[in-house]
Amino acid sequence: MKKFSKLFTIFFLLISSLAFSAEKASVQTEITEIDVHGNAYLAVKAKQMVTRGFSASDIVNITAGDFKFTAPIVKDYSDVNTGEFLLRMEPETISLAINLGNFAQTAKVKVGTKVTITLKKQYGYLIDYQTRMLKPSDDRAQFESDEVFANFRPLTKGKIKEGKIFRSYSPVRGDARSPYAVKLAEKNKVTAVIALGDTLETASANFKGAPYYKKLSDSKKVCYVNMGSSFGGEEFNAKLKTTLLFIAENPGETYLIHGKDGKNRTGYVTAVLLALNGATLEEITDDYMQSYKNLYNVKKNFQQYDLFANTIPFIFTNMNGGKKVTDKNLASVVESYLIKDIGLTKAQIEAVCKNLQ
CATH class of the missing domain: 2.40.30.90 (Bacterial fluorinating enzyme like)
Known part of the structure; x- marks a missing residue:
């Protein structure tokens, strides 16, 4: 460095x-x-x-x-x-x-x-x-496991059932990491995918190297959200609603959420899901920062760590109209945001949580 x-x-x-x-x-x-x-x-x-x-x-x-x-x-x-x-x-x-x-x-x-x-x-x-100025290495040998290389892991905090939902690097980006993400999705028996950054067209360009992903897509088990990375605004809110409704309306699945790196958009959506299911701010921040450790080897004693970790309190404070969020009011703040800003009903939010527990 x-x-x-x-x-x-x-x-x-x-x-x-x-x-x-x-x-x-x-x-x-x-x-x-x-x-x-x-x-x-x-x-x-x-x-x-x-x-x-x-x-x-x-x-x-x-x-x-x-x-x-x-x-x-x-x-x-x-x-x-x-x-x-x-x-x-x-x-x-x-x-x-x-x-x-x-x-x-x-x-x-x-x-x-x-x-x-x-x-x-x-x-x-x-x-x-x-x-x-962080650049990830594409050399698998420099990483301790396939999971780290593919930024692949389950969401496990709060009330979420272990092995029920995963997050990862894109399996259809067509680069060095994608084949590992596909292999891990199949290994963990993923049955439904939320592709935050893709359309069917962009994903299908790399189906040749991801037959398992193509199989899920052909079975209508991939939700192509094509979400931008500008949080807030009508378009983003509509895309987030599409994402959460896919989970609410598809019970019994093992889900995978990914963007490109599985870092920002994926981090936002998984932060929402973790908060709804009772995870603490520290647990959500740790999960978010795991991507920076996996991709760039940024650890807690690194100067960059706090710069990126501040994203999580920013997200939740923004949801709360600029007011501070604590573990005590986190779930209620997120639920209120999803109802008022995103347009979900309380029943739909409950279905999201039920399908992950």
Whole structure:
């Protein structure tokens, strides 16, 4: 990790030699597209940003229409804390976003909205950015088990029956981990799957390497949710409702929930299920962070641990209108959220819990 950190710093210092001084780091552009998750794409390109004096890990001031905010320039949504703003700089696109949120709704912007970006602090986010630059290894030999490699495990806390529901990496992503996820799903006799990040089309592209998964799909035992990663909003709420109704309306199954890595969307849904079934905040956080340990070897004594672990209290506090959630009121807060925001009935929620116990 130390070696990577030094290389990372050198890389960005080299980039800085191409940039103009801080006084010249400013750009005016506009929003050209807003995607289904509320991310706002800009007319300016990454190459133009670098030419005008901006680099990844800079902190910038942004005005989008009447909305003003500060954000770091990063590569991925998870490079900032849950709920925070970011300017995402990819090779071909620049976008404004909120990690697990809907930027367009929050900022009240639309296509054509004018945007001004000015440099606040060059490399002001560098240390945090380095901390989050985690890349999983695709070498099975570096992992202690197939389960760890495939980020595959049962939900066991609270009243959930052991072996009743599992979470994992995607069995149909078509990469090094997917075959292990498929094998473990079959080994654990999974009979119904909730594919949070897929459509039938995207999943079927990799059915050749996942015959067991294809069999379940052909039997209508896979619920293709195609959920975005921007928590909240009408679309996300509708997708979460679809997910929970699938469990409520399919009793007697052994379920598997997965997204791509089995980390964020899967973490949100499993946090809801664990809370409904009596798990504590600590147990839910431990389960959520197990994915970071499995994928990136992030342990409790690592600097990154608390950055990612704060996602769980953020999720539940957000469900509770910004008020703190404790073990005592956790289940009732989640139930109220599912009824008021998601549109489930109390009977449907009870069916979800019954089918997992």
